[in-house]
Amino acid sequence: MMIKKDPERISALLEELTIELKLLKLWQIQPPSAAELSSSAPFCCDTLAFEQWLQFLFIPKIAMMINQQQSLPARISLTPMAEETFKCLSTNAQPLLDVIQKIDNTLTEQGKHND
Numbered sequence: 001m002m003i004k005k006d007p008e009r010i011s012a013l014l015e016e017l018t019i020e021l022k023l024l025k026l027w028q029i030q031p032p033s034a035a036e037l038s039s040s041a042p043f044c045c046d047t048l049a050f051e052q053w054l055q056f057l058f059i060p061k062i063a064m065m066i067n068q069q070q071s072l073p074a075r076i077s078l079t080p081m082a083e084e085t086f087k088c089l090s091t092n093a094q095p096l097l098d099v100i101q102k103i104d105n106t107l108t109e110q111g112k113h114n115d
Helices: 007-023 050-067 079-113
Strands: none
Touching: 007 050, 007 079, 050 079
16 A cells, blocks of 8 residues: 655646756756766766755656556655755755755655554
8 A cells, every 4th residue: 555645736846846947957868878877876976966866766756656656765864965955045045955854855845644
């Protein structure tokens, strides 16, 4: 039995994340190579920038899981990596960090209810 999360809320947060990445000009048109995308390191940190990982792996994977009505991750923590990665953007990054924190909180909070 699949436990239902709030897919509309998560989808809206993914859209918000996309918008923030585009506003900060962190969205890229050309996808990374298959080799870069297949790294086994956390966040593909050895082959991708964190924003590339968000764009090309995280957002599509979570969207696919929602579309296929699969269970979503119950505990994630993207915020520490985001804070470290985007600290060079200073206050410009705050809306981006806020949406990433909302994603963390929403998935983790919903995961607590499903334990």
